[in-house]
Amino acid sequence: MNKIYNPKPETWSSILERPTKTVDDIEATVKEIFKEVQKKGDVAVAKYTSLFDGASIEKLEVSKAEIEAAIASISSELKEAIQLAKSNIKKFHSAQKTERVAVETIEGVNCWQEKRPIQKIGLYIPGGTAPLFSTVLMLAVPAEIAGCNEIVLCSPPDKNGNINPAILYAANLCGVTKILKVGGIQAIAGMTFGTETIPKVYKIFGPGNQFVTVAKQLATQFGVAIDMPAGPSELLIVADDTAVPAFVASDLLSQAEHGADSQVILVSTSKKIIDAVENEIQIQMDLLPRKAIAEKAIANSKLIFVDNDTIALELINEYGPEHFIICSEFDDFYSNGVHNAGSVFIGNYTPESAGDYASGTNHTLPTNGYAKNYSGVNLDSFTKAMTFQKITKKGIQNIGKAIEIMAEAEGLQAHKNAVTLRLKAIENGK
Ligand SMILES: NC(=O)c1ccc[n+]([C@@H]2O[C@H](COP(=O)([O-])OP(=O)(O)OC[C@H]3O[C@@H](n4cnc5c(N)ncnc54)[C@H](O)[C@@H]3O)[C@@H](O)[C@H]2O)c1
Numbered sequence: 001m002n003k004i005y006n007p008k009p010e011t012w013s014s015i016l017e018r019p020t021k022t023v024d025d026i027e028a029t030v031k032e033i034f035k036e037v038q039k040k041g042d043v044a045v046a047k048y049t050s051l052f053d054g055a056s057i058e059k060l061e062v063s064k065a066e067i068e069a070a071i072a073s074i075s076s077e078l079k080e081a082i083q084l085a086k087s088n089i090k091k092f093h094s095a096q097k098t099e100r101v102a103v104e105t106i107e108g109v110n111c112w113q114e115k116r117p118i119q120k121i122g123l124y125i126p127g128g129t130a131p132l133f134s135t136v137l138m139l140a141v142p143a144e145i146a147g148c149n150e151i152v153l154c155s156p157p158d159k160n161g162n163i164n165p166a167i168l169y170a171a172n173l174c175g176v177t178k179i180l181k182v183g184g185i186q187a188i189a190g191m192t193f194g195t196e197t198i199p200k201v202y203k204i205f206g207p208g209n210q211f212v213t214v215a216k217q218l219a220t221q222f223g224v225a226i227d228m229p230a231g232p233s234e235l236l237i238v239a240d241d242t243a244v245p246a247f248v249a250s251d252l253l254s255q256a257e258h259g260a261d262s263q264v265i266l267v268s269t270s271k272k273i274i275d276a277v278e279n280e281i282q283i284q285m286d287l288l289p290r291k292a293i294a295e296k297a298i299a300n301s302k303l304i305f306v307d308n309d310t311i312a313l314e315l316i317n318e319y320g321p322e323h324f325i326i327c328s329e330f331d332d333f334y335s336n337g338v339h340n341a342g343s344v345f346i347g348n349y350t351p352e353s354a355g356d357y358a359s360g361t362n363h364t365l366p367t368n369g370y371a372k373n374y375s376g377v378n379l380d381s382f383t384k385a386m387t388f389q390k391i392t393k394k395g396i397q398n399i400g401k402a403i404e405i406m407a408e409a410e411g412l413q414a415h416k417n418a419v420t421l422r423l424k425a426i427e428n429g430k
């Protein structure tokens with residue numbers, strides 16, 4: 001890991017640069033695959049599934065028999081763990097429901113806002129190097145609460161053409177309506193244009209590698225909404241002498257093991273903690289089954305010493321991490337002062353893994369600095385806010401003159417007439 005002491009603010013952006021490929025590196029491939037899927041549908045999907053996943057798929061859609069076999073293969077221990085996580089995710093996301101907002105802005109002018117579910121949605125569940133069935137819970141549970149009625153799920157098949165049984169189990173448990181064996185760019189293209197087998201959706205959700213993330217961004221150019229760019233995982237920890245080095249190292253490794261392009265950063269006001277964490281990382285990393293992956297991410301990662309908490313907070317807000325862990329005596333200072341982070345974890349007993357699986361918060365979060373302008377997935381991600389209004393005769397009299405004057409000033413006579421005709425009708429006793 002690179003240790004950096006008191007970096008100057010003008011060097012922060014280069015020090016904190018993400019190790020991910022840039023959009024430009026990937027865009028040409030994404031565009032080519034989109035074009036082909038749009039033109040050739042399932043044939044193109046099959047071609048790219050064979051190329052990138054090494055699988056030859058006869059039937060893209062997962063059958064009932066495959067789902068039943070998956071349910072039977074899951075241990076009762078895992079089923080119980082999934083149930084506990086689902087229950088907490090459901091509790092936290094149900095509490096995010098907002099009431100209908102209704103206001104009489106002026107006598108006779110009634111305005112209100114109501115939420116409506118997005119009817120057709122697509123969920124992308126990563127499966128390249130680890131089958132992230134926990135992501136099914138994070139997306140399908142709030143989708144069900146919101147009332148989305150068509151929930152399509154895409155996940156890459158393994159070489160034998162199968163999706164991991166835990167993904168199928170969780171999808172079935174959470175009301176997914178169609179499961180398709182397709183991943184990567186070809187899955188996002190399929191849900192964008194629709195193919196013979198993959199339904200076209202209105203909004204695509206879910207994390208993925210850089211190929212998936214760039215594909216989701218391209219999908220928006222074809223009229224499909226996306227949740228946000230949720231790419232390779234990131235974690236920034238701020239720790240002082242009250243932190244436990246072994247805990248801090250375990251958290252950093254938990255996100256490093258996602259992928260070689262994950263980024264983990266420690267910011268500290270204590271040189272002692274930096275050295276102790278560095279030592280612990282080496283000890284713990286050697287024992288990990290995914291050591292080869294974690295090692296690459298750790299090689300890119302940074303241990304940064306700063307003189308005080310004010311500088312640390314500025315640097316953290318400049319970076320905008322997906323996950324932010326606070327292990328500091330001054331946790332209120334950091335939690336009140338952080339503006340740019342996807343999800344915040346406070347205290348020595350709040351590992352990031354809790355949010356990944358079971359505490360109840362959502363783990364689909366903005367990466368690559370997008371925490372500066374995007375929220376993570378939440379209940380509102382699955383709804384649209386629609387406004388309504390009903391105006392009485394008294395109401396149009398109250399606002400009519402203002403509308404006429406404003407329409408006239410914009411040079412829009414027809415707008416003005418729509419009010420004038422009504423005001424005259426009221427004057428004439430109609
Ligand atoms: N931000 C979040 O909320 C969040 C949550 C969970 C996971 N993640 C991230 O999701 C990612 C999952 O990545 P993954 O790779 O394991 O699974 P994935 O399902 O995202 O990607 C696998 C697919 O990528 C495609 N692909 C691979 N190499 C390619 C190439 N050279 N050209 C074109 N397409 C190619 C293949 O089609 C393959 O099916 C990780 O980076 C992890 O950190 C992020």
Ligand SMILES: N[C@H](CO)Cc1c[nH]c[nH+]1
Pocket residue numbers: 132134135232233234255322356363364365
């Ligand atoms: N940490 C990931 C989000 O960046 C989510 C996840 C799923 N499973 C384990 N972790």
Ligand SMILES: [Zn+2]
Pocket residue numbers: 233254255258356
């Ligand atoms: Zn994780």
